[in-house]
Amino acid sequence: KEIALRSHPVIGRVPAVIIETSPENQIRRGIFQVKSNFNIDKYTEQQICEAIRNAGIVGMGGAGFPTRVKVEPNPKSPKTTMIVNGCECEPYITCDYRIMLEWTKQIIAGVKLAKKASGCKEVFFAIEDNKPNAIEVMQQALSGESNIKVVPVKTKYPQGGERQLINSVLKKIVPTGGIPPMIGVLVMNVATCAAVAEAVIEGTPLTHRVVTVTGEAIAKPGNFYVPIGTTVGKLVEHCG
Numbered sequence: 001k002e003i004a005l006r007s008h009p010v011i012g013r014v015p016a017v018i019i020e021t022s023p024e025n026q027i028r029r030g031i032f033q034v035k036s037n038f039n040i041d042k043y044t045e046q047q048i049c050e051a052i053r054n055a056g057i058v059g060m061g062g063a064g065f066p067t068r069v070k071v072e073p074n075p076k077s078p079k080t081t082m083i084v085n086g087c088e089c090e091p092y093i094t095c096d097y098r099i100m101l102e103w104t105k106q107i108i109a110g111v112k113l114a115k116k117a118s119g120c121k122e123v124f125f126a127i128e129d130n131k132p133n134a135i136e137v138m139q140q141a142l143s144g145e146s147n148i149k150v151v152p153v154k155t156k157y158p159q160g161g162e163r164q165l166i167n168s169v170l171k172k173i174v175p176t177g178g179i180p181p182m183i184g185v186l187v188m189n190v191a192t193c194a195a196v197a198e199a200v201i202e203g204t205p206l207t208h209r210v211v212t213v214t215g216e217a218i219a220k221p222g223n224f225y226v227p228i229g230t231t232v233g234k235l236v237e238h239c240g
Helices: 045-054 067-071 095-102 104-118 132-141 162-170 190-202 232-239
Strands: 002-008 012-018 081-085 122-128 148-153 185-189 208-213 222-227
Touching (some): 045 067, 045 104, 045 190, 067 104, 067 185, 067 190, 081 104, 081 162, 095 104, 104 148, 122 132, 122 162, 132 148, 148 162, 162 185, 185 190, 190 208
Parallel strands (some): 081 122, 081 185, 122 148
Antiparallel strands (some): 002 012, 208 222
């Protein structure tokens, strides 16, 4: 529609592409499901990275960092260990918890794809200990995987921050001003992993995500699968 200045939650006013959608394009026809014949060997490292880039996937834990940059191999900073972040990054929210229970296969497929593309040799799936159902579901789903281990971690704030999580799981410190790949670590949020699976297997761009709408002022709190760009006002109005 136009290119104009719009507010950004981190860096203030920025040039933005304004897209006007038609109502029928805002509705997704069902949720993506990983089929039983999923085979990681069908995809090369380059195919995975290109699919992630083309789908516009960014970190869905909050930072919004481009996932392709995180995943693609870098000879100067090779990654050896991947941590899957199943810890909620803020109190009250439960969106990651719900997708671990409901999108288990999608998440695991995304983990395997990101692991292959990045060159990581081992994976630790970190879940806070106040989510025993998610721990049990993931342990059962990963029971046959030798290099992906579920690691319960203490429920504390800000356990969902990648620096704190790396220290909790690996007892390693990311240098001040540095990033995890500097110490050979890749951290991926569970929702990001699910989006990776959909992008690589189906070629679907990232247009929707699960958000939690909750708090004492909300009449009907819950988790909702919504188009990116949905206003907070509309979500609050929907929940009462």
